[in-house]
Amino acid sequence: MAVQSPSELVQMKCKPCEGGVDPYSPDETKQQLKQLSGWRLTHDGQRIRKDWKVKNFMAGMDFLNDCAKVAEEDGHHPDLHIEGYRNVWVELWTHAIGGLSENDFILAAKIDELPVEVKG
Numbered sequence: 001m002a003v004q005s006p007s008e009l010v011q012m013k014c015k016p017c018e019g020g021v022d023p024y025s026p027d028e029t030k031q032q033l034k035q036l037s038g039w040r041l042t043h044d045g046q047r048i049r050k051d052w053k054v055k056n057f058m059a060g061m062d063f064l065n066d067c068a069k070v071a072e073e074d075g076h077h078p079d080l081h082i083e084g085y086r087n088v089w090v091e092l093w094t095h096a097i098g099g100l101s102e103n104d105f106i107l108a109a110k111i112d113e114l115p116v117e118v119k120g
Helices: 026-033 057-074 102-112
Strands: 040-042 047-053 079-083 087-092
Touching (some): 026 040, 047 102, 087 102
Antiparallel strands (some): 040 047, 079 087
């Protein structure tokens, strides 16, 4: 596995995954995660998550709708959350393998390019 920069990741497209692929190792995950700003490991290293505090409820909904559009275009679907009307987070992992794959980092990099109105 080669570590890719965010600019390389956003040029890629998620590949369908129905299992049969090993998830990233803890070392591979940590090396790739260093390339992404604000993302962290959760669920014993099997998922990545990023949190935002947005300006207001509608800013959060707009951002999550943009995330959904990008995810649908790539066929890779994250968990999208809004809580307390301005706390938003996205969690990614490859369900079919129960861990992280290249797809998760591709989608994370694409999400990082989306506009989001954060609390000022």
